[in-house]
Amino acid sequence: MGERTVDLRTILDGLRVPVVGAPMAGAAGGRLAAAITAAGGLGLIGVGNVATVEQVREQCGLARAAGQRVGIGLMCWSLPQNPALLDAALEAEPVVVSLSFGDPRPYLEKVHDAGAAVVAQVGTRTEALDALDAGVDGLVVRGSEGGGHGRGVVSTLPLLQQVLDLTDRPVLVGGGVATARGLAAVLAAGASAAWVGTPFAASAESIFRPELKEAVIAADTDQTVYTRAFDIAQRFDWPEIYGGRALANAFSDRWAQRTDALAEAVTDEMTETIKQARVDADLSMAPVYAGESAGLVDRARTAAEVLADFEPFREHLRAAQRWLD
Template identity: 55%
Template sequence: MPELPESNSAKTKSVDKLQQALGYTEPIFNASMAGAAGGALTAAVSAAGGFGMLGIGGGTTKDWIDTEAGIAASSGRPWGAGLMAWVLDKNLKPLEQVLAHGPSFVCISFGEPGPAAALVHESGALVGMQVGNAAELSRALEDDIDVVICRGNEGGGHGRNEVSTLPLLQLALSKTEKPVVAAGGLATAAGVAAVMGAGASAAWIGTRFAATTESLSHPGIKEAIGGAGIDDTVYTRAFDIAQRIDWPVEFGGRALRNDFSDSWAQDLEALGDAVRSDDVLTNSINQARARADLSVAPVYAGQSAGLSSAGLSAAEVIADLAGFRAVLQQAARRWGSA
């Protein structure tokens, strides 16, 4: 496995440890977003010097995994994948299929990662875990997790809605010498500089990459993200309830507000009753997703949607984010001692 180098000062050199282990030149990971982070995005991020992550959803097929993982590896650069622990609890086959393609890093989140983490380590890859509160952070500090991803509630898609990125990042950095990656609400060079200056090993960015040309997202979804404001999202379980998706109740999703969420997000009990009574709502939202009717279908995006634009390539996004170094240098000059 790409072991993390030993260090006499691990807390101050954790960035170098993770970079040495995974081989990226820009400390930018694309989030492993199911439905957006396919092989093309993964490969493009890695080719541009970042670390590309493939998103494996709950319903992905073996053929899809083999095809997309093959594309992800095509850059010749290290890459990784993200899977959901609550799905792997029922079936480890998707993880086994991903591991057959040789990722260097696998993130196992949203549930107990134990059996899956052991399988990843057997393959020789590093294991990461997304955490959204203090209890999950405590679990990630156990020996079977190599990298902690602090996902604040600003982030898009599924996760907890309890703690924002900076408090969670600061807590993690005070508790561990493991590499810590910051996630949630990051979309600009200034945002990356903020978490890197605090001590993060890298920035984990989803929403901005979801709108890139290589993303699997529908063109309408990319345009919706690019046109949204920072206060246009809602955190809710409404979309999962309507689609009858078995996400654990503690993990809602942050998405762009639309007519459906405006109608149902504040009355989940009534929504559950309606879904149980017949198939009308479930059929309507599934049809809306198929035809990209964004007044009904979910567009999972974080608060950083208001800082994102559609139409850029992954390489262009990484080049922009790499400006975090100049931001840090400016801050050092401004606040450095005389």
């Protein structure tokens, strides 16, 4: 195994606010990642299954131009289709690389050799054990309430309690952590940092179109849906165990509970309609990936304001200290 120049625990303990900006394809580019780091957290750039090397270089260039260290998140299941994405990501000298949604083993040594720490998002106890066995430096417990893709089977708090008892390696926690109260809760449980997506997707520096940000801000906690319908319609070959949590809309109302029928019914025209809806920001048809915490995001903020709103976590931890007296 290669030499690591960075230690994950040292990085996380060194953050002013223990918040990592989750990698989010289509939302977290270099500008957002750099803004999160500049404000005292650590931002990750999201590299999706349809990303190009040029896009990765462009986004990493934005973070570099801002003079901020960042991390990068890749999708293991789609890397064999375009292995050059990993090389392009490593050229940017990320401090942390997330190898999620698939087996990290083929890529671990290369990432370590490049001097980055590796984390993997896990959605079940079995996935956690497997990632630990593979040799990741830390785990991201990612509950089913989280936005975007992931497992839809276990929610954040039960999974967190289970996984914290499995390992001494740093455990980050994603899925529904969106306020100072939530951050205090997971830190008190033993997590090293929160892994926050949805609130940053709606922030000023996110690549999300303005209409999408407004939709996340307007949504309540009960207005998202976990489904494979959008991927089936776009003919993305995500492994079946990964769905995505998005804002419910007319398309998901029709198909989310009928994905087998959708797989039969999908046509080129439907695929084109959904892809065009994304281009046009037609919110009745396009997926707007966001988690239940969309209901906790109620105004337009910069990434620095999102970080600042997490800061009172210290007061909540102090309040809980009364149980020690």
